[in-house]
Amino acid sequence: MVRVPLTPEERERGQRLGEALREARGTRSMASVAAAAGMSVETLRKIESGRVPTPAFFTVAALADELAFPLADLAAACVPASADEQPRTA
């Protein structure tokens, strides 16, 4: 296997990313946010629903910028709740 399939943990992490983005969107429509961030509505929908667990960095960055959601906070929001105090490997 040259490209390992995503693990369940990675998919869960993607779900948390999507949930965080969806909350940040609030009452704005998906269409307006997607357009402002430069992506299709379908892509935003899949990211929010977690069906695209590992989107491209700049895709996430554009969304975070558009939604005024700090990237660092977004990354932190994807860490499992049980480990949110120990982000360091050590």
Add this chain to the structure above:
Amino acid sequence: MVRVPLTPEERERGQRLGEALREARGTRSMASVAAAAGMSVETLRKIESGRVPTPAFFTVAALADELAFPLADLAAACVPASADEQPRTA
């Protein structure tokens, strides 16, 4: 075409991302950083050299965390120099 090929601008942006990460790595070996960030050395090499212009969000996040490089700064470092003062859309 369903998936538009990356534009030259996007590839340049990827190059800036790679350069920023390479500087942040300093004198550490690629192998140790790649291992600590949970990716193969080949992947890190391609990201640093800009041959992978749009890596996955969590790949970049893991590198930024390992290199103690704030994600927001990293995203800002990818904006063309002529626009580094106006990161906001407005």
Add this chain to the structure above:
DNA sequence: CATGGGCGTGATAGTAATACCGGTATAACT
């Protein structure tokens, strides 16, 4: 009731990311 907007899902298509492999080059060290 009809219409439209917003959201969700599935299928399809095409490009890109990731990993493994082998080869090459340079430098340090024995």
Add this chain to the structure above:
DNA sequence: AGTTATACCGGTATTACTATCACGCCCATG
């Protein structure tokens, strides 16, 4: 000189991302 470590590069294989199309559901409005 030989070995080891690091880095660069090309090719290959497989998965994943992004976009378009099409359909159905819910709700508000006419």
